[in-house]
Amino acid sequence: MIKSRGTKIGDWIIVFFCILCILACLLPVLNILARSLSSADALVKGEVILLPVDLNFDAYGMVLGDSKYTWSLLWTAILTVITTLWCMFMTIMCAYPLTYDNLKGQKTITAIIIFTMYFSAGTIPTYLLLNNLHLLNNPLVLILPNSIGVFYLIIMRSFFYGIPESLKESAELDGAGPLRVLVNVYLPLSTPVLATLALFYAVGRWNGFSDALMFMNDRTYYPIQLLLYNILNSISSIEVATQEGFSNPGLSQTIKSATVMFATIPILFIYPWLQRYFISGVTVGAVKG
Template sequence: MIKSKGTRIGDWIIAFICVLCVLVCLLPVLNILARSLSSADALVRGEVLLLPKGLNFDAYMTVLGDSKYTWSLLWTAILTLIVTIWSMFMTVMCAYPLVYDNLKGKKLIMAVIIFTMYFSAGIIPSYLLLKELHLLNNPLVLILPGSISVFYVIIMRSFFFGIPESLKESAELDGAGPLRVLVSIYLPLSTPVLATLALFYAVGRWNGYFDALMFMNDRTYFPIQLLLYNILNSITSVEVATQEGFSSPGLSETIKSATVMFATVPILLVYPWLQRYFISGVTIGAVKG
């Protein structure tokens, strides 16, 4: 089919906007990568933009050779895996019963769930509650409080509503109970939304640092993002720089850039595996209901 002139112009405009968005996202990453691979002297002179100057891998050797960084990365990966599995379990268990019309108090339950999406107690009551539950400075404080998202529950519920009712009814006629229907019908047909929400939960936990900053004092359980936060915000004097293992301002900047890449690249590697589910999971789950 031959496109009209107006359609071709529109395609070029859309392509230009897409390229511009890619550059806006990509250029800062390239700059950080170049800084992490450059010499300390080149950084001090301000010569590094998108290509490394005085190529060396000293910063990465320093980061990888420090158990503080490697353990933090390993702990964050373990934490992300646990949180993703637990949060997906909680989300499915919350969304699935809401599919049944005969669920007693269904409207009240939905009203309470939606209410929590718009109103929260705030950080101080949350801190006092976690203190009473003896969760402060406990690794569980990074798992339990944020284990479920109301918005994701609504997306999951909407997706479940899009599955034909006849499939559930036929399974029930064959003697299947609610859990069997969930495992045999709903979950296999919900792969796109499951993968999408799992990605959201994983990225949210990997990038999260505020809960650890507020509720954790034990550096052993600091996630990589909090460690990065401390590095980027604490190196303000020669004393602190020496404590963190930095011997010069240029080396400080190089290692900070290497740490940023160290914390960013692992979660980026997850996207290609889930990309084919991403768009369908978000759109179908968001518009049906």
């Protein structure tokens, strides 16, 4: 197919804006990486932009040599896996029954669920509720309150709606019950949306820190992002930085950058494995409402 001149120009404009978006996302990461691998003196002099100056790994050695960093990373990885599995289980168990049109109160249940996507009780009522449930300062407070993302639930339900009804009817004729239909028919056909939503849940938990900040006092269960948040705030204060051994301003900036990379790199490795499911997982699930 021969493209017209106007179409080619439009394609080049789209490519240009895509490149700008890529650079807007990539350049800050390269800058942080370069700062984490540069010497303290180079940072103080402002010589570091996109490439390391006086390449060294001292900052990473200090970060990896501190048990609080490594434990926080390990705990966050464990928390992310558990949260993702639990949230996916709850989302599937909630979305699947809503695909049955003969479910009593289906529309009412759906309306109530969607209502919670736009309106919430707020921080203080949530705090009081979790306190009454004895979940404050409990690792479960990082898992249970966010068991279901309503938007993800809608995507999952819409994807299930897109599966041909004849497949379910055939399984039911063979004697399969609702649970067996879910396990043997729906889930095997839902790999794209399952992988996509699992990634969304995992990234959300990995990057989350506000719930731990408000509901956790035990530093043992601080996720890596909250630890990073506290470190960045601490290093911003000269007095605290001195107490922590970061009396050299350049060294504190190097440690800060290394900590950011330390918390960012692990989750980035998940994207290439699940990237091919993004488009089919989200767009197909959005075809029907």
